[in-house]
Amino acid sequence: MVIRIILIIFLASTAFAELCTTCHSEHYEKTGSCISCHRGDGRTSRKNIAHFGLITSSYADFKINAEAVEKGRKITEKASCRRCHLIGGKGNDLAPDLSASAAKNTAEKLDKSISEPTDFMPKFYFTKTSRTSIIKYLLGTSVSETSKNPYAVYFTDSSENVFDKKCGGCHRVITSGYGPSGIGDTAPNLSGLYSEFYPQRKAIGKPWDKKILKEWMKNPRSHDKNTLMAPVPLTEKESEEIIRMLEIEKTVKEHSPF
Numbered sequence: 001m002v003i004r005i006i007l008i009i010f011l012a013s014t015a016f017a018e019l020c021t022t023c024h025s026e027h028y029e030k031t032g033s034c035i036s037c038h039r040g041d042g043r044t045s046r047k048n049i050a051h052f053g054l055i056t057s058s059y060a061d062f063k064i065n066a067e068a069v070e071k072g073r074k075i076t077e078k079a080s081c082r083r084c085h086l087i088g089g090k091g092n093d094l095a096p097d098l099s100a101s102a103a104k105n106t107a108e109k110l111d112k113s114i115s116e117p118t119d120f121m122p123k124f125y126f127t128k129t130s131r132t133s134i135i136k137y138l139l140g141t142s143v144s145e146t147s148k149n150p151y152a153v154y155f156t157d158s159s160e161n162v163f164d165k166k167c168g169g170c171h172r173v174i175t176s177g178y179g180p181s182g183i184g185d186t187a188p189n190l191s192g193l194y195s196e197f198y199p200q201r202k203a204i205g206k207p208w209d210k211k212i213l214k215e216w217m218k219n220p221r222s223h224d225k226n227t228l229m230a231p232v233p234l235t236e237k238e239s240e241e242i243i244r245m246l247e248i249e250k251t252v253k254e255h256s257p258f
């Protein structure tokens, strides 16, 4: 009886041991299993399957390198990634949830998304080292389940909205209700404008809100006498519509552990 129990325990444990070690020697075994740092599939001895989604050597220290993770967190805050993205459950829900994205993508894919962004994500000229720190931070916040409110993909029709017409030649924006608008790259991307995650303007000294935006559109110099933006002639209706377009449906402010 005792022998049978021991045998069962033995079989169970070999069945769950990671087969990574058929080809690799162990390291960091006290910190966790191979897949806790590298992902991949530990149930097979076939390399291609075992390596599927692998977190490679350059990124696998995201659980133990607190310094790189902290550096990544700081860069992420400074660059205001959260005015468009949720990270660790906090931010505006205008673009993919980056913690969910980090849970299902390889570090190399995340790196490419940051270094070669699509039209509605700004290009940040980060060094490779900075991108690597950001990714280690994101991997640390990654959750295995995808966001409960999946990022909506908008199909823009050809009809122009008022933002496209009046602001879109210079600006871009992602909105909750209309998706992406505008084609301009000469002025800031306004996504997430009325939120604590949007970078504050020094001359204003507090977060943007609807009232400030209204006055700004009428006369930007009313809030910053050095600004390069000229007043935009708008009817009352157009002004109200732009203000409404920039509303954010979902923003998560509560404290998160990240």
Ligand code: HEC
Residues within 6 Å of the ligand: 018, 019, 020, 021, 022, 023, 024, 034, 035, 038, 039, 040, 041, 042, 044, 045, 046, 047, 050, 051, 054, 055, 056, 057, 058
């Ligand atoms: C059949 C043998 C085999 C198995 C099983 C296997 N590997 Fe590998 N692994 C290799 C070989 C060979 C390389 C060298 C690079 C290459 O050929 O891809 C490698 C490379 C690696 C690297 C370095 C890649 C880099 O670019 O940083 C890591 C990390 C790694 N394996 C982790 C794992 C983990 C984790 C598992 C289990 C989930 C695993 N391997 C299972 C054979 C294997």
Ligand code: HEC
Residues within 6 Å of the ligand: 020, 021, 024, 025, 026, 027, 028, 029, 031, 032, 033, 034, 035, 036, 037, 038, 056, 057, 058, 059, 060, 061, 062, 063, 064
């Ligand atoms: C605590 C996280 C962690 C765990 C657990 C871990 N690794 Fe790694 N692994 C790393 C890091 C970090 C590197 C980069 C090189 C280094 O620091 O040794 C790495 C590098 C590797 C490499 C590339 C070759 C090398 O030594 O540079 C292979 C292969 C590898 N690990 C396989 C495994 C296997 C197999 C297991 C499970 C037995 C495992 N690792 C467990 C973090 C981990």
Ligand code: HEC
Residues within 6 Å of the ligand: 075, 076, 079, 080, 081, 082, 083, 084, 085, 094, 095, 096, 098, 101, 110, 111, 113, 114, 118, 120, 121, 122, 124, 134, 174, 189, 191
């Ligand atoms: C103005 C809004 C905006 C800001 C600010 C922004 N992004 Fe993005 N980001 C996007 C959009 C939109 C996408 C989706 C692109 C697509 O679907 O092709 C995206 C996609 C990504 C992806 C790929 C996600 C996936 O699952 O495909 C990563 C990674 C990413 N962003 C990282 C960052 C980081 C890091 C920052 C801050 C340094 C940042 N983003 C700032 C709008 C933004």
Ligand code: HEC
Residues within 6 Å of the ligand: 166, 167, 168, 169, 170, 171, 186, 187, 188, 190, 193, 201, 213, 216, 217, 226, 227, 228, 229, 230, 232, 234, 242
């Ligand atoms: C001809 C180009 C142009 C048009 C059209 C334009 N803007 Fe601007 N806007 C700019 C420039 C350039 C800046 C940056 C000025 C600066 O920082 O001093 C700017 C800045 C802003 C800012 C401040 C952003 C920040 O991060 O501080 C807001 C808000 C803004 N614009 C809203 C709008 C809205 C809303 C419209 C449409 C009604 C609009 N703009 C139309 C060129 C334009």
